Amino acid sequence: MSSIPPFDESPVATPSPSPSPTPNTAPPRALTRSPLSDGEWHRLHPLTPLLRGGLVLVIVAGIVIANLRDRIIEGFVPGMLDEDYNGEYPSDPIEFVIVNDLIVIALVGVLVLVALIVALFYVSWRFHTFRITGDDVEVRSGVLFRTHRRAPLDRVQGVNITRPMIARLLGMAKLEVVGAGLDSNVKLEYLSTPNAEEVRADILRLASGARLGDARADAATTPGSRLSGAAAIVTGGLTEIIDGVEEPISEPESVVHIPVGRLIGSHLLSGSTIGLLLAIAAIIVGSIVGTPWLLFGMIPAVIGFGAYWVRGITRALRYSIAPTPSGVRITFGLFTTITETLPPGRLHAVEVSQSILWRKAGWWAINVNRLSGRGPTDTSTDQFASVLPVGTRADVERVLRLLLPDLPEHEWPLVFSHGLLGPTEDDPFVNTPRRARLFRLLSWRRNGYLLSPEALLLRKGLIWRTLAIFPLARLQSVGLTQGPIDRALGVANLHAHTIAGRVSGQLGIVDRAAALDVFEKTEAGVISATAGDRTHRWAGEGDETPPVVDEPWRTYAPPVDASPEARS
Known part of the structure; x- marks a missing residue:
C-alpha cells in the first residue's frame, strides 16, 4: 500500500530531429504497453533523488540529533538531565546562536x-534519463562525468524488480535488467x-522471439507482401497472443507455499546453526576452565550471526514461484520485496540438495547457476541463486518442472527415483567402481553420473545428498583430469564446466x-x-524446424572396454 500516489515519469524535452534520415529506434508498438517504451528518452520517478540520497539525509539528521541531544532530552523529559547542567547545554549550537x-x-x-x-538532487534527476528501443535498454546519468550504459535485448538474462520498504510505501520500485557479463x-x-x-513486461517481450511475429504481421499488412491471407490470419492470431502477455498486472499464484514453521525449522537444522551452538558451548567451557574473556569476545559474533539468521528467514518470507508467458517469476522478501523473472533458456545448471538434518523431515533445497550480471564482490548475488529455500519432494517436482520444461516425461524418474532417492536396485547411474571406493567410503554407490538426451546428471553425497542437472544446450565444456593415484586405480575425475555459481560440476x-565414453x-x-x-527465443519461433542431427548416443549403453564394476 502506498501513501503517495505514483507519479507519471515525465518525458525529456529533446530537440527536433534533423531532416537527415535516421533509423527508427522505437520498438514495435504491438509489443509494448507502457508509454515509457516508445524509444524516446524519459526521466525516472520525481521522488528518485529522495530515495537515492536518503542516506545523506539520514547522516545529516544523525549529526544534528547528536549535537542537540541534551536539549531534545530536556524538552521531551524535563528533569531527566543532571541538576548540575542548570539549564546550560555544553557545545549546544542553538545556545551559541541565541547568545551571539x-x-x-x-x-x-x-x-x-x-x-x-x-538543487543538487534536481540536477541529478534531470540528467538521469533512460530509453527502451527495439534493440537496447539505455541509461544516461551524470552531470560533470557522464555515463552511458546499454543492455542489448538479445543478451537479457532476466529482469528483477526490487521494492525496499520505503519505496513500497511511496509506490515505487527499482527495475534491474540483468545482462550477460560482469x-x-x-x-x-x-x-x-x-x-x-509494464516496462518489465515490455523488455521481456522485446527480448524474446516475439518481434518475429510482429514483423510477419507488419509484412502481411504491407502492400505487395508475399504472405498469403491465411498466413496473415495466423500471424495476426500470434500477435494477439503476444499482446495479451502479462495482463492484467498482478502477482500470479505460486505453485509452492512455504509454511513459516518449516522455514524456521530449516534454519534451526542448518549446519551453520549447529556449528554456532557447538562453538558457543566450547567457549563457555573454556571460559569456565580459565579464560573468561573468551565469553565476551564471542558476543559480537553471536550478534552478527543472529542478524544473519533472522535476515535469512525474512528474506525467504512471502516466497512465491509461478510460471508466466515470459518465464518463471520468483518473489521473496518481507521488508524488501524482490521479484525476478527468469526467461526460458537462461538456466545453466540446477542442483537439488538435502542435508542429513533435513532427511527425516523430507526437505530439499534448489539452487541454480545463472548469469546475474553482477560483479564478484556483490554480496547480493547469492540471493538470486536459491530458487527454493526449503520444500518437500512434491514442491521440488513442481519447481523442477518449471525450470526444466523440456525434460521428457519418461526421464523424470531418472531425476527423482534414481537421482534424488537412489541408488535403487536397477540403478542406471554409472558409479564409482569398487576398487576405488576407499576414496568415497560412504558414498561410492551414490557417486555417479547419467547422460540423457537433454541433460547430464551428476549425483553424489551420502550425508549431504546432491543432484546436479546440466542442460546440454547450456553446457560450456566437459573436462577429464587424472592424477597419479587415479591412473594406478584406472579412474578419472569428470568436470562439467558452466558459469560460476553455487552448483558444482565436479x-x-x-x-x-x-569417463572417456561419456566425454565423447x-x-x-x-x-x-x-x-x-x-x-533463447521463447516466443514467435516455434514454427522453425530444428536441423536433424545424427544422434546415435541417445540410447546409452555402457562402454565396451569399461570394467563390469564401473556400473555397480
Whole structure:
C-alpha cells in the first residue's frame, strides 16, 4: 500500500530531429504497453533523488540529533538531565546562536543549505534519463562525468524488480535488467510500481522471439507482401497472443507455499546453526576452565550471526514461484520485496540438495547457476541463486518442472527415483567402481553420473545428498583430469564446466573408460542440443524446424572396454 500516489515519469524535452534520415529506434508498438517504451528518452520517478540520497539525509539528521541531544532530552523529559547542567547545554549550537544573536544568519544558512541539496538532487534527476528501443535498454546519468550504459535485448538474462520498504510505501520500485557479463546490469531506480511492471513486461517481450511475429504481421499488412491471407490470419492470431502477455498486472499464484514453521525449522537444522551452538558451548567451557574473556569476545559474533539468521528467514518470507508467458517469476522478501523473472533458456545448471538434518523431515533445497550480471564482490548475488529455500519432494517436482520444461516425461524418474532417492536396485547411474571406493567410503554407490538426451546428471553425497542437472544446450565444456593415484586405480575425475555459481560440476573417482565414453557422448550431445535449442527465443519461433542431427548416443549403453564394476 502506498501513501503517495505514483507519479507519471515525465518525458525529456529533446530537440527536433534533423531532416537527415535516421533509423527508427522505437520498438514495435504491438509489443509494448507502457508509454515509457516508445524509444524516446524519459526521466525516472520525481521522488528518485529522495530515495537515492536518503542516506545523506539520514547522516545529516544523525549529526544534528547528536549535537542537540541534551536539549531534545530536556524538552521531551524535563528533569531527566543532571541538576548540575542548570539549564546550560555544553557545545549546544542553538545556545551559541541565541547568545551571539545569530538567529537570522543561522536561518539563512539553513535555507541556503536546503536549497543547495534540493538543487543538487534536481540536477541529478534531470540528467538521469533512460530509453527502451527495439534493440537496447539505455541509461544516461551524470552531470560533470557522464555515463552511458546499454543492455542489448538479445543478451537479457532476466529482469528483477526490487521494492525496499520505503519505496513500497511511496509506490515505487527499482527495475534491474540483468545482462550477460560482469557488472553489466542496467538499473532504472526508481519508477512507479505500475510503470515498473509494464516496462518489465515490455523488455521481456522485446527480448524474446516475439518481434518475429510482429514483423510477419507488419509484412502481411504491407502492400505487395508475399504472405498469403491465411498466413496473415495466423500471424495476426500470434500477435494477439503476444499482446495479451502479462495482463492484467498482478502477482500470479505460486505453485509452492512455504509454511513459516518449516522455514524456521530449516534454519534451526542448518549446519551453520549447529556449528554456532557447538562453538558457543566450547567457549563457555573454556571460559569456565580459565579464560573468561573468551565469553565476551564471542558476543559480537553471536550478534552478527543472529542478524544473519533472522535476515535469512525474512528474506525467504512471502516466497512465491509461478510460471508466466515470459518465464518463471520468483518473489521473496518481507521488508524488501524482490521479484525476478527468469526467461526460458537462461538456466545453466540446477542442483537439488538435502542435508542429513533435513532427511527425516523430507526437505530439499534448489539452487541454480545463472548469469546475474553482477560483479564478484556483490554480496547480493547469492540471493538470486536459491530458487527454493526449503520444500518437500512434491514442491521440488513442481519447481523442477518449471525450470526444466523440456525434460521428457519418461526421464523424470531418472531425476527423482534414481537421482534424488537412489541408488535403487536397477540403478542406471554409472558409479564409482569398487576398487576405488576407499576414496568415497560412504558414498561410492551414490557417486555417479547419467547422460540423457537433454541433460547430464551428476549425483553424489551420502550425508549431504546432491543432484546436479546440466542442460546440454547450456553446457560450456566437459573436462577429464587424472592424477597419479587415479591412473594406478584406472579412474578419472569428470568436470562439467558452466558459469560460476553455487552448483558444482565436479564429480570424482569414476571409471576411466566410462569417463572417456561419456566425454565423447557429451560432446556429441551438446552439439545436437545446441543446434536444436530454441529456448533463447521463447516466443514467435516455434514454427522453425530444428536441423536433424545424427544422434546415435541417445540410447546409452555402457562402454565396451569399461570394467563390469564401473556400473555397480
